[in-house]
Ligand SMILES: Nc1ncnc2c1ncn2[C@@H]1O[C@H](COP(=O)(O)OP(=O)(O)OP(=O)(O)O)[C@@H](O)[C@H]1O
């Protein structure tokens with residue numbers, strides 16, 4: 001067993017005992033900061049240093065953030081915990097990152113990397129550090145941790161056995177950090193699975209009920225309309241029938257939102273230019289936005305494969321919500337933009353309204369979640385269902401009192417080629433059968449253009465995300 005025997009100071013700790021203690025601490029800790037605190041304390045005590053700190057070196061935002069500090073209770077050293085720009089230690093940090101080895105420096109003889117960038121003056125002169133040791137560990141994609149010893153009361157060397165002790169101690173800490181990260185990832189994935197299961201069962205239930213309701217309401221609306229037209233507008237009960245009809249239509253509208261959320265709304269697929277669609281809706285959206293200013297921007301055309309009615313529903317829901325969010329801000333501003341970015345078409349609606357807290361943002365796509373007195377909480381639930389059935393992604397960025405941006409990223413499709421350019425359409429009409437060219441057939445399994453482009457007219461209904469159109473494996477030139 002190695003004995004650490006400092007010439008002047010107590011305690012006479014053994015490395016083995018320190019590591020045993022360390023294992024106990026690390027095995028019981030479930031919090032990253034507490035693991036690092038444990039490491040700084042045990043390492044500081046064992047090396048009998050004046051001060052031990054752990055920095056989070058964040059290479060992506062170029063910061064050295066002190067996470068914890070242990071001060072030797074027997075020495076009158078003052079705390080130094082702070083955040084520094086990495087640029088102050090540019091060369092020393094680069095040296096540590098490159099070699100992944102400890103860096104030792106003394107006031108008498110500063111390390112060359114600290115002399116090069118001038119940080120030696122800050123540390124050894126301004127902060128009166130006689131000897132220092134930087135021990136890097138747990139390298140990650142965007143940074144690493146640095147265990148730092150600052151010796152202010154007297155200069156001292158850092159012995160090989162001390163460095164060996166730090167190697168084992170930091171390895172222990174790395175394993176503990178890895179274990180915590182794995183537990184966090186496991187909890188996150190379990191939560192995500194649970195949420196997905198919950199959303200699926202709600203969608204199943206809501207979709208089933210809404211479907212039957214919608215059919216029944218169709219019968220009610222039809223019957224009431226017939227009764228009204230038979231009895232005439234002068235009939236004494238016409239006002240009651242009109243109320244019944246209006247209520248049934250509202251209920252049917254609700255059911256349609258639920259169907260959209262469940263991804264079961266009627267879906268007529270075609271290639272749609274979102275720029276043209278937004279432009280056609282300008283007057284409607286301005287009317288829906290009331291006194292808020294609405295601006296449109298686009299770089300078009302931007303074709304996506306989907307259901308035009310449902311795409312309009314997305315835009316309308318975003319704008320109505322934005323209008324409600326800007327109600328209290330002085331000048332309400334709503335901007336609608338459609339643009340192409342690589343393989344995606346982005347539809348973005350931004351407002352300068354009241355924004356949302358993180359807690360609210362987590363719930364807004366759940367059906368029946370609303371913060372409004374008269375809100376039904378179905379608009380964004382329906383949007384999320386529509387986005388899902390279009391194979392798109394939905395993102396929200398929001399800050400309280402700053403505003404909100406909703407972005408939907410659709411798979412982009414090329415400009416649609418007129419159906420006559422595809423021989424199979426002519427053949428399909430001639431034979432009234434699903435066209436099958438070549439020997440191999442496969443089912444087109446996506447709503448995106450690469451597979452469905454041109455199918456739109458020959459098989460215009462896509463149920464869920466699967467297109468029933470049969471395509472061939474032959475190259476265009478053989479068609
Ligand atoms: N642009 C926005 N700014 C701030 N909060 C928003 C915005 N859009 C949505 N929200 C929040 O999300 C909640 C859910 O929105 P959603 O559209 O689903 O329901 P709703 O607007 O309350 O009711 P409705 O079913 O009538 O649309 C809202 O109640 C509101 O709290």
Ligand SMILES: [Mg+2]
Nearest residue numbers: 320321379380
């Ligand atoms: Mg709404």
